[in-house]
Amino acid sequence: MAIFLTKDSKVLVQGMTGAEGMKHTRRMLAAGTDVVGGVNPRKAGAEAGFDGRTVPVFGSVRTAMDATGADVTVLFVPPPFARAAVIEAADAGIPLAVVITEGIPVHDAVAFQAYARQRGTRVIGPNCPGLISPGQSNAGIIPADITKPGRIGLVSKSGTLTYQLMYELRDIGFSTCVGIGGDPVIGTTHIDALAAFEADPDTDVIVMIGEIGGDAEERAARFIADQVTKPVVGYIAGFTAPEGKTMGHAGAIVSGSSGTAEAKRAALEAAGVRVGATPTETAGQVLALLADPAGRSA
Incomplete structure (x- = not known):
């Protein structure tokens, strides 16, 4: 099993015919993803070729869903058009929309998330x-x-750290890895993924990667303490970040003692989460838990 995305998922790509859409659609197909169509109103009826395979292009998400039974859409849409693209997908009733686009104005993100x-x-x-x-x-x-199927679930704010932990634990493998994004307003949270991994019988250990800024990790810690029975290992990026400076992600900003890596680590450890000081140490904590599943705290 897995969470949110399985072998049966039928995937659309909004913005498939652009440069990024074409590149990553090719990579998704190579990974075995069932990409059933692209969406571009100006190229409806066309086909895009990918290493001997053609994928049809539809004029709208609704038309594509009706023709293919798609239940996931991945958006490679420029920031000015992302709000309309997500709203179109939601109007069509698609269950899952994965918004890769960065640089979307916060007021647009608030609107389409709601x-x-x-x-x-x-x-x-x-x-x-x-x-x-x-x-x-x-x-x-x-x-x-960089990894294989396994029984670790991973949820992360950081794309780069997602890849690193996948590689560090490649010999064990993952059920699902979810990159939730680091913007101030996101759709799926740490808590959403934690709840899904808790309910997934094929996930044994959960890895949660957070970063400075906001209080998402503190809220996740409370949820873990109350609702999660599986062992959780955490890592917080940004221990050396200077106060008041945004570090990489738009949501990664610290003000006073709020949102610091130390505060987040303390909250997670109080909830029984092992927190690594580095990604490699975090991977080591996972291996230790797999060797001794009964142990929950360091």
Whole structure:
């Protein structure tokens, strides 16, 4: 099993005919993803070729869903058009929209997140690498060849750290890796992924990667303490970040003691989460838990 994305997922790509859309659609297909169509109103009826395979292009998400039965859309849409693209997907009733685009204005993100939520569409992102269930399906830009299927679940704000932990634990493998994005307003949260991994019988250990800024990790810690029975290992990026300076992600800004890496680590450790000081140490904590599943705290 996996969360959010499985071998049965049928994937659309909004913006497939652009340079990024073409590049990553080719990579998704190579990973075994069932990409059933692209969406571009100006190229409806055309076909895009990918290493001997053709994928039809539709004029709208609704038309594509009706023709293919798609239940996932991945968006490679420029920031000025991302809000309309997500709203179109939500209006069509697609269950999952993965928004790769970065640089989307916050007021646009607030608007489309609320709209999608009202219509029952789960949004992952924006400004995220997407998600992968190794050996099953890959929706986004996560490299598919750095790990294998296994029993670790991973949820992360950082794309780069997602890849690093996947590689560090490549000999064990993952059920699903979810990059939720680092913008101030995102659709799927740490808590959403934690709840899904808790319910997934094929996930034994959960890795949660956070970063400075906001209080998402503190809220996740409370959820873990109350609702999660599986062992969780955490890592917080940004211990050396200077106060008041945004570091990489738009949401990664510290003000006073709020949002610091130390505060987040303390909250997670109080909830029984082992927190690594480095990504490599974090991977080591996972290996230790797999060797001794009964141990929950360091």
